[in-house]
Amino acid sequence: MQLAINKAWQHQLLTYPNPAVGATVVLNNQVLSVSSHIKAGGPHAEVNAIKDAFIVLNPQSTLKTLTTSHDIHEFLIKNHNNIFIDCTIYVTLEPCNHIGKTPSCASLIKELNFKRVVIGTMDPNNDAAGGLKTLRDVNIQCEQSTLSSKTDDLLLPFIKWQQNKFVFFKLAMRKDGSIDGGYITTKESLTHVHKIRTLIDTLIIGGNTVRIDRPTLDTRFLEDSTINPDILIYSNDQNIDKSIPLFNIENREVTISNSLESINNKNFIMIEGGYNLLETLKDYVDVLMIFVSNKDCSKKEFNCESLGFKVIHTDLSKTDKIIWLKK
Structure with missing residues (x-):
């Protein structure tokens, strides 16, 4: 089994x-x-x-x-x-x-x-x-x-889908817990995340991450993919540069808000971000999905269990380790 x-x-x-x-x-x-x-x-x-x-x-x-x-x-x-x-x-x-x-x-x-x-x-x-x-x-x-x-x-995700909605937080870190400084995980992991993006109803990301990283948040690692998620930028400040690539994806709705009311009628929600956003939105999160690469920057590891999550599975089948946690 x-x-x-x-x-x-x-x-x-x-x-x-x-x-x-x-x-x-x-x-x-x-x-x-x-x-x-x-x-x-x-x-x-x-x-x-x-x-x-x-x-x-x-x-x-x-x-x-x-x-x-x-x-x-x-x-x-x-x-x-x-x-x-x-x-x-x-x-x-x-x-x-x-x-x-x-x-x-x-x-x-x-x-x-x-x-x-x-x-x-x-x-x-x-x-x-x-x-x-x-x-x-x-x-x-x-x-x-x-x-x-x-x-x-x-x-658990299926049960949540059936009952109302499922919200999961995707976090990528190096084995020492550091999360800054460009791409962290392998292309294999990035492709895996892009596959999930084609299925979700909404992708939530923090305003500071958008301003600093200027992301696209598309599914470009998938061949012939034309499905890209709608975006909710979680921010108190509505002033965000519209030339940032995520705003220029066809057939996408982008919302900037400090409220999560817009996801109430959604079924499958993904949050991508770092520790600050996780701490802010932890009460909305059902499952935490952490990609851990073998890279090391000699920083102190972040303890997600301190936020009330516990490990339920560790997937070692890929180059990057995937740790799943639930509340």
Whole structure:
């Protein structure tokens, strides 16, 4: 289950409006595959993991050429030959029980005759819940993992999206805690952030940062991207140079305000800034996402936990470390 959790965190927020979910397929204590849901509308974590496991067991299979959920489901149901009958699948979230943009994962697992299913968190979405009952009704062994508190943390952004809105603060620092002096993280991390920017409703940034850094705040690291977020500049001073690049992005609304009232009807809000802005807006923040580079400027490290946040996951899969914290 921990492998599935780690994999899901690698795509946290990128699956909006869907939850980040990971899955692991195991046969005789051997891990066949670990995968996750990557983007909304694409195959769910279970489907990706089952596809990868099938290819491990059948290296010459044409399944590797299929990419859509419907095609993968159809292929597996026609060609599984009970290959998964002794397999266990670990999933961070109860397999979906409904047909939406993609087919039901619970139905697929049932059709493939998995021996055992271990889930992390029961699905809180009434439209998708009920997968475990579907599986138990055909005598598939179903259990809930002892790591459910970790899978609950993984689901936090999705829960907030469903309830009202989710606000997260993105902070980039060097390993010593310093945040000034130009680019801090790698292009890999910058690209990751640009992917998230294409999904958010509003990006909040402090007025001082805008005046000093003169940022663009676009998605230029993504090929052919034309989606750039609307901007709320949080500032008491309305006097900001309109020649700053962020004002010259097409199809973008830029607001300057010392109030956050304009985000009340928004669902997915990102704040980018430094320690001062974090301390100012900490009461509005659900999750803190910190990119930590290996660079060092010999300054004292900032303790975000002193602001009431606690670490819930550390992603070590990329060059820069990503630390996730919640209130």
